[in-house]
Amino acid sequence: MAEILIGTCGWTDPELLRSGWYPPGHRDAEKRLRHYATRFPVVEADSPYYALPTPRTTTLWADRTPPGFRFDVKAFSLLTGHRTRPAALPADLRGHPRDEALRTEVWTRYAEALTPLLRSGRLGTLLFQFPPSLAPGPDAEAFVRTARERARGWPFAVEFRDPAWWHPARAPRTTAFLKDLDATAVAVDTVQGLPTSMPADTPATSARLAVVRFHGRSPHWGTGTKEDRFRHAYTERELLAWLPRVQALAEVTDELHILFNNCCGDAAPTAARTLQDLLRTRLPHQRTPTTARRPPADEAPRPPSG
Structure with a gap:
């Protein structure tokens, strides 16, 4: 039976900072993260999607959170096939062709930067969110498999943004594909009824970890600004409807991460x-800590690879 860890996608969103969710005096990065970790046991770090972090940054993240806290870290945009601005790359890599050799070098630097989280036991998973342009097929599967092979030995979660991956006729193949990669399939909650709407009944593909990301139910999903796409305040009724699915995932995995990506203000927390x-x-029998739990003495992080 899984331990269910609930948190938010990020802790530094400008609208969250302006919302008053953080107590007065929590203006610096250290105090904000320490406060967040007293409220939730897991967080998604989305800044590495936009720019490669440094080992010093992730070391500080580990130092400012208690044992058992989890960071689910988004993969850098180049690694997932998203458009990547030249300025987002390290200066010495900006003139290189956008090919697999460049992705391999970027992966090496990304992995080095995240090693402090892995070694401290704070890394929940790497989150590879692939773009809507990655439609299912042999080429797409090869792209995902290559990403997984680079990250061999690391926890690896996959969120597809093209709903065709989970079309009923395709879903069994997608499920088998991710199981073969030892990858966690990320389930999502989005508005339904749009061409880009993602189904919510994504199966568990890993016995170690399941992940659910609540993106909100904005009718502008897939279009408009970030605020347009993710603005939503979940009602208790909407969340109640998820309890059977949460319980089903918890019954087949060791750990379940539920992350809220809806904005704005303090809507996610x-x-x-x-x-x-x-x-x-x-579901009182479920283990749902509100802060990080202390891991057993013999729990050790897996060594990095690749």
Whole structure:
């Protein structure tokens, strides 16, 4: 039975900082992260999607959070096939062709930067969110497999943004493909009824970890600004409807991460806290810590590879 860890996608969003969710005096990076870790046991770090982090940054993340806290870290955009601005690359790599050799070098630097989280036991998973342009097929599978091979030995989660991957006729192949890669299939909650809507019943593909990301139910999903796409305040009724799926995932994995990506203001932490409360009252047998749990003495992080 999984331990269910609930948190948010990021802790430094400007609208969250302006919302008043952080107490007065929590203006610097250290105090914000330490405060966040008193409220939730897991967080998604999305900044590495936009720019490669440094080992010093991730060392500080580990130092500022308690044992058992988890960071799910988004993969850098170049590694997932997203458009990547030249300025987002390290200066010495900006003139290189956008090919597999460049991705391999970027992966090497990305992995080096995340090693402090892995060694401290704070890395939940790497999150490879692939773009809508990655439609299912042999070439796409080869691209994902290559990414996985680079990250051999690392926890690896996959979120597809093209709903065709989970079309009923395709879903069994996608499920088998991710199981073969030892990859976690990320389940999502989005608005339904649009051509880009993602199904919510993604299966578990790893016995170690399942991940659910709540993106909100904006009718502008897939279009408009970030605020347009993700603006949503989850109701208790909407979250209650997820409890059977949460329980089903928890029954087949060791750890379940549920992350709220809805904005704006304090909508994400508010929804996360509501779901924590619902799980405690409706599924009291589930383990749902509100802060990081201390790992057993013999729990050791897996060594990095690649």
